Amino acid sequence: MNDPRPLQELALPPDSDWALFLDFDGTLVNLVDHPENVEVLPKLPEVLSHISDRLRGALAIVTGREIRDIDRHLAPTCLPVAGIHGLTRRTADGHILEPNGRTDFLDDVKAGLAPLLKQHKGLHLEMKSHSLALHYRGNPNLEQLCIDAISNGTRHLENVELLRGKMVIEAKLGGYNKGIAVSDYLKESPFRGRLPVYAGDDVTDEDAFEVVNRNSGHSIKVGAGSTKANFRIQNTDEFIQWLNRLAVSI
Numbered sequence: 169m170n171d172p173r174p175l176q177e178l179a180l181p182p183d184s185d186w187a188l189f190l191d192f193d194g195t196l197v198n199l200v201d202h203p204e205n206v207e208v209l210p211k212l213p214e215v216l217s218h219i220s221d222r223l224r225g226a227l228a229i230v231t232g233r234e235i236r237d238i239d240r241h242l243a244p245t246c247l248p249v250a251g252i253h254g255l256t257r258r259t260a261d262g263h264i265l266e267p268n269g270r271t272d273f274l275d276d277v278k279a280g281l282a283p284l285l286k287q288h289k290g291l292h293l294e295m296k297s298h299s300l301a302l303h304y305r306g307n308p309n310l311e312q313l314c315i316d317a318i319s320n321g322t323r324h325l326e327n328v329e330l331l332r333g334k335m336v337i338e339a340k341l342g343g344y345n346k347g348i349a350v351s352d353y354l355k356e357s358p359f360r361g362r363l364p365v366y367a368g369d370d371v372t373d374e375d376a377f378e379v380v381n382r383n384s385g386h387s388i389k390v391g392a393g394s395t396k397a398n399f400r401i402q403n404t405d406e407f408i409q410w411l412n413r414l415a416v417s418i
């Protein structure tokens with residue numbers, strides 16, 4: 169693990185062409201009890217749109233959410249998005265890429281979790297197109313119960329991975345992560361040949377930090393916690409302020 173430098177030490181305006189990758193929850197919006205209740209600052213879509221224009225389209229959101237969910241929250245701005253931790257991906261020219269793997273396991277896992285959800289308050293099961301996420305932010309004491317239940321429900325399944333995040337555990341098809349999504353973008357126009365810069369707040373962003381570090385880019389951890397990132401900024405609000413400064417400097 170690194171000892172990240174304060175993000176304020178990264179010079180603005182950038183002296184090279186950036187390809188900018190941004191996580192959403194905990195990076196562009198503060199974390200809340202229920203994913204539906206996040207609040208996007210009114211100016212954020214416009215700021216992102218402006219930065220994207222200045223980077224000639226080389227700005228992508230890399231998130232655990234569905235692509236359509238990001239579109240709804242950032243409307244009218246529409247950006248390239250890697251959704252569900254890279255399982256789905258919209259390229260800069262608008263193509264949507266989705267995995268071929270079976271997702272019928274999701275219904276079985278959901279059925280297996282039903283007794284737990286019935287028994288306890290404060291849990292939220294989020295069904296996505298290629299994964300399911302069990303959120304326990306509403307009752308953090310249930311962490312181990314949630315881990316055990318979802319582990320038991322997926323143990324017999326091939327090519328299904330568990331992914332731990334902040335107050336959430338997710339079951340998804342294996343073979344995809346945020347780092348692979350960033351690598352794939354970097355092979356495509358307009359990201360190709362640019363210096364990758366990635367900001368994220370969670371353990372699921374560490375795969376992307378590794379890819380960015382390998383490409384001599386800038387990796388930015390938002391908030392506390394051990395990380396492979398090169399830079400750190402204290403919280404979402406400060407990161408948004410930094411984005412505002414970036415928008416006026418490029």
Ligand SMILES: [Mg+2]
Binds near residue numbers: 193194368370
């Ligand atoms: Mg996040």
